[in-house]
Amino acid sequence: MSITKESRFGFGGGIRVDALFRVLFGSAVVVAGILLAGVVLSMVVSSLPVWNIQTPLSFVFGDRWAGEVTQPDGSVVGNYGALPVIWGTVVSALIAIMIAAPVGILAAVYLVEFAPRRLAAPLTFFVELMAAIPSVVIGLWAAGDLSARLRDSVEWWASSTLGRIFPWLAEDPEAPAAQSVFRAGMVLAIMIIPMVVAISREVIRSVPQSLREGFIGMGATRWETIRHVVLPAARIGLTGAVLLALGRAVGETIAVTMVIGNAEGIPSSLFLPGQTIASKIASNYGEASSPTETGALAALGICLFAVTFMLSLAIRLLVRRAARGAGQAS
Amino acid sequence: MSVLRFTATDLIKAPSGREAQRRRADRIMRGIMLATAAIAVVPLIGLITYILINGLPFLTSQLIVNSPLDKEPGISNAIIGSLQLTIASIIVAAPIGIAGGVYLNEFASPRVSSAGELLIDVMLGTPSIIAGLFAFLVVVPALGFSGYAAIVALSVLMIPVVMRTTQEVIRLVPAGVREASLALGIPVWKTTIFVTCRTAASGLLTGVVLAISRGLGETAPLLLTAKGTNDTEILNFGSTMNAMPIVIYRYSSSPDSLQIGQAWATALVLLVIALLLNVLVRFRTVNSRVA
Numbered sequence: 001m002s003i004t005k006e007s008r009f010g011f012g013g014g015i016r017v018d019a020l021f022r023v024l025f026g027s028a029v030v031v032a033g034i035l036l037a038g039v040v041l042s043m044v045v046s047s048l049p050v051w052n053i054q055t056p057l058s059f060v061f062g063d064r065w066a067g068e069v070t071q072p073d074g075s076v077v078g079n080y081g082a083l084p085v086i087w088g089t090v091v092s093a094l095i096a097i098m099i100a101a102p103v104g105i106l107a108a109v110y111l112v113e114f115a116p117r118r119l120a121a122p123l124t125f126f127v128e129l130m131a132a133i134p135s136v137v138i139g140l141w142a143a144g145d146l147s148a149r150l151r152d153s154v155e156w157w158a159s160s161t162l163g164r165i166f167p168w169l170a171e172d173p174e175a176p177a178a179q180s181v182f183r184a185g186m187v188l189a190i191m192i193i194p195m196v197v198a199i200s201r202e203v204i205r206s207v208p209q210s211l212r213e214g215f216i217g218m219g220a221t222r223w224e225t226i227r228h229v230v231l232p233a234a235r236i237g238l239t240g241a242v243l244l245a246l247g248r249a250v251g252e253t254i255a256v257t258m259v260i261g262n263a264e265g266i267p268s269s270l271f272l273p274g275q276t277i278a279s280k281i282a283s284n285y286g287e288a289s290s291p292t293e294t295g296a297l298a299a300l301g302i303c304l305f306a307v308t309f310m311l312s313l314a315i316r317l318l319v320r321r322a323a324r325g326a327g328q329a330s
Numbered sequence: 331m332s333v334l335r336f337t338a339t340d341l342i343k344a345p346s347g348r349e350a351q352r353r354r355a356d357r358i359m360r361g362i363m364l365a366t367a368a369i370a371v372v373p374l375i376g377l378i379t380y381i382l383i384n385g386l387p388f389l390t391s392q393l394i395v396n397s398p399l400d401k402e403p404g405i406s407n408a409i410i411g412s413l414q415l416t417i418a419s420i421i422v423a424a425p426i427g428i429a430g431g432v433y434l435n436e437f438a439s440p441r442v443s444s445a446g447e448l449l450i451d452v453m454l455g456t457p458s459i460i461a462g463l464f465a466f467l468v469v470v471p472a473l474g475f476s477g478y479a480a481i482v483a484l485s486v487l488m489i490p491v492v493m494r495t496t497q498e499v500i501r502l503v504p505a506g507v508r509e510a511s512l513a514l515g516i517p518v519w520k521t522t523i524f525v526t527c528r529t530a531a532s533g534l535l536t537g538v539v540l541a542i543s544r545g546l547g548e549t550a551p552l553l554l555t556a557k558g559t560n561d562t563e564i565l566n567f568g569s570t571m572n573a574m575p576i577v578i579y580r581y582s583s584s585p586d587s588l589q590i591g592q593a594w595a596t597a598l599v600l601l602v603i604a605l606l607l608n609v610l611v612r613f614r615t616v617n618s619r620v621a
Contacts, residue, residue, distance in 0.1 A: 021519035022437050028429035029438075029446050032489050036453055039464040039486065046467045107370045110363035123367055125612075130374045132608035134547025136575045137597045140582050141377045144384070144594075190373045197370055221356035244455075251457020253550035254579060278459045282550050285466060294467070301463045305456065312455040316448060 040305065046298035049291045054078030059299060060086070065264060065280075068292055080296040082303065084266045088181055088274040089304075092256065093249040095185025095270075096192055100249075101242045103189075104196025109226055111197070112204045124201070131194035139255035142187040143179075147259050150183050151176050155271050163269075171271040179261030181274040187255050192245040199244060203237030204230060236322040240315050247311040251304060253278035277304045378601070385598030388591035394599075398560040398572075403588070405596055407562040408572040414565065415477060415556065415573055416545045419484035424538050426485075427492025428527075431537075434493075435500040436522060450497070453490035461486040462551030470555065477567030479555035487548060488541035495540060499533025500526060536611050543607040547600065549575035574600050 050059065053068065053076055062081020069079045107127070111120050159171035171177070207230050215225045231238070261273020262283050277300045288294040396404030434446040465483035473479060503526050511521040527534065552558075558576035563569050574596050581593035 015517075018518040021522070022433070025429040025433035025437065028426045029433055029442075029449070031426050032430055032453065032493065033449055035486050035489065036449060036456075038468065039456065039460060042464050042467040043460075103366045103369050106363045106366040110360075110367045114360060114363060115367070123371060126374055127367075127370045129605060129608060130370075130377075132543060132604050133374075133377065134549070134575060134600055134604055136547065136549040136578045137381065137601050137604075138377065140578055140593060140597050141380055143582065145376070145380045146373075193370050221352050223356040223359040224352065226359075247455045251455075251459065253457065253459040254553075254575075257550075258579070258582065278457060278550070281459050281463060282553060285463075285554055298463065298467060301460055305460050308455045308457060308460075309452055312448075312451045316451055 040302075043298045043301045043305065047295045047302060050078055050080060050295040050299055052078075053292060054080060056299075059296070060303075063266065065296075068290060078292055078296070080292075080299075082277075082296075082300060084264065085275050085277045085280045085300065086303065087266050088184075088260065089250055089276040089278070091270070091274075092181055092185040092188055092260065092276055093246060095182060096188035096249040097242060097246050099186070099189040100192045100196050100245055104193045104241070104245070105200050105231075105238055107193070108197045108200035108204055109230070111201055113222065113226060113230070124197075127194050127197050129194075130190075131198065135191065135252060135255040136258075138187065138191055139258035142183070142190075142255060143258045146187065146190075147179065147183050150186055151180075154186075155180070155182060159269075159271055163271075168269050169271065170269045177261065177272050179259055179273045180271045181260060181267060182270040184256045184260035184274075184276070185270075187259050188249045188252055191252060191255060192248050195245045195248060196241050199241035200234075200238055203234045203241065206237070207233045236318055240318050240322075243311050243315050243318070247308045250307055250311075251278055253282050257282050277301075381594060381598050381601060384591070385594035385596075388588075388595035389598055390595075393592055393595050397562050403592075405572075405574070405577050405592060407560070408558075408574045408577040408596070409599075410562060410564065411477075411556070411572040412546060412574045414563075414567075415480050415484065415552070415571060416542055418477070418567065419481050419488055419545050420538060420542055422481060422485045423488035423541055424492055427489045427537065427541070428496045428534055430489070431493040431496025432500055432522060432527065435497050436526065447497075450490045450494050453486070454494060456486075458483075458487055458548050459550040459554075462554035465551065466554040473568065475555060475557040475570045477556055477563070477569070477571045480552055480571065480573075481567065483551035483555050484545045484548060487551065488545055491541040491544055492537045495537025496530075496534055499530040499536070502533070503529045539607055539611050543604055543611075546607075547575060547604055549579055552576050553579065 059078075059080055059082055061083055062079065063083045064079060064081045065084070066079040066081075069077050071077055111124055111127075115123060155171060155176065156173070158169050159176075160173060163170040211229050211233060212225050215229045216222070220228070256276055257279040260275060260279055262275050262279055263273035264275070267274045281297050281300055281304075284293075285297060288297055392402045393404045394409065395406055396402055397407045398405065430446070434443050438446060461483045464486060465479040469476070469479035469482050507529055508521055508526055511525040512518070516525075552573050552575060556571040556573060556576065558572050558580060559570040560572070561569075563571050577596050578593050578600065581589040581596070584590055584593070
């Protein structure tokens with residue numbers, strides 16, 4: 001390389017170009033930050049018209065989505081109640097997580113600790129393949145096939161036995177609902193199990209082999225080792241996996257919209273149709289005619305974002321705590 | 331990883347009482363865990379079979395070649411629309427995601443880097459309907475339901491995917507590679523692009539493919555933005571556009587049995603694309619780890 005070439009492309013010019021380069025690449029992070037800020041701001045600003053005619057408290061705890069109501073004296077009062085959709089979101093996500101957490105974690109334990117390599121590789125592959133399927137495809141299958149199967153098996157059984165005691169499990173055996181909150185929860189469970197399995201698998205694999213060997217060497221069975229050594233050691237990571245999956249379940253839209261029935265109000269039973277925050281936004285945006293209705297949907301968006309944001313923060317704190325714990329142990 | 335094939339209790343012959351009970355518990359739990367692994371796989375098998383059975387009869391050249399306005403309607407405009415929207419979004423998202431990921435790993439101070447990671451976490455955790463709502467509230471009032479709005483919504487979802495993957499693969503590039511390049515007097519920007527990114531190229535591509543696969547399957551954000559149409563729009567992002575997920579969603583509740591069948595067939599097409607992309611990613615990741 002000649003001297004002249006070096007002076008042109010070497011240190012002198014290079015440093016200035018480098019600085020420019022850093023600014024350019026750094027601006028990409030800034031753009032991402034602006035987008036996220038834009039997401040939040042757009043919802044906050046759009047929701048303002050609602051707060052003129054209604055208080056946040058009456059929004060969150062209102063049990064009816066009736067829109068604007070003109071009072072006898074001519075003033076307009078907002079009557080947007082988000083309680084039914086919040087209820088639907090919480091209940092369907094809880095059903096999903098109550099099924100997906102034990103199933104996903106135990107399946108991951110099996111894949112790591114028990115399954116012979118021949119079986120573990122294809123099983124892992126298929127479980128993780130499920131995560132790649134678009135949610136609208138899962139929704140189509142759930143609405144066309146799974147929903148009726150669940151209605152005729154689990155729902156029928158639960159409503160004809162437990163339903164006699166608990167009214168929230170009751171269902172009319174002559175005319176079962178075409179869609180229900182319970183079925184939405186089951187579909188969500190199916191959608192988040194792969195996520196729980198994938199993360200739990202990584203977490204369980206990272207538990208040091210020597211811990212297991214020490215316990216087994218003292219005469220414990222494999223299940224006892226898992227119960228008393230592996231699962232406690234993996235506790236923080238597994239919690240993170242469940243929280244991540246919960247975030248996915250809370251925000252899932254299209255598959256839920258296709259099976260939950262989109263009915264107003266809080267249903268008296270899990271086997272009746274309901275609504276979630278996400279399905280409400282997806283099915284109502286088109287009819288939103290007044291600025292207050294758009295604002296109310298934006299306010300729902302804020303609620304949903306607040307939940308997922310808090311889950312992200314919680315996971316981050318967990319990971320940090322786990323890292324600190326590992327640092328102290330070593 | 332190695333798994334212990336037998337334990338001390340396996341060696342004790344003819345256990346009795348408490349010992350037998352412990353071994354029974356072990357066997358039962360093992361069965362339960364096998365069952366949970368099976369439960370995790372069964373839905374996939376059910377889904378694929380059902381979509382194959384219902385979709386295959388409608389998967390004809392009519393579906394793929396004709397537009398919904400033709401005498402024998404198809405969904406060609408949705409296929410074209412999906413391709414255009416996904417490609418346009420990845421053209422926006424890939425440079426931002428890769429540059430941001432590289433910056434956070436190579437140049438950012440620990441504080442900025444940690445803030446950046448939180449940003450990625452929050453964006454990854456943001457539900458797709460929120461991204462759609464954002465475009466609906468910001469872009470739709472200005473440009474109407476349009477491809478542009480859809481590109482904004484999809485980019486918000488794709489950028490964190492690319493950024494996170496970029497960050498993870500750039501971290502794997504050994505420091506020695508960079509140092510060797512810098513020691514030769516090669517400027518930082520050249521080292522970053524031609525050495526660091528070049529070394530991680532296959533991983534960067536993985537991130538892009540993951541983002542494409544996410545973009546292709548999203549439905550809710552498209553409903554709020556591109557809306558869907560029967561017209562065929564080519565590079566006309568200012569108007570409403572059609573996409574395969576929109577077709578599946580809209581046709582699935584149609585009274586017309588042909589449209590329902592076409593929803594299944596479209597789902598089959600989308601499913602095959604999603605699975606192919608997934609296998610591609612897996613294959614590439616395995617390769618790059620070996621290399």
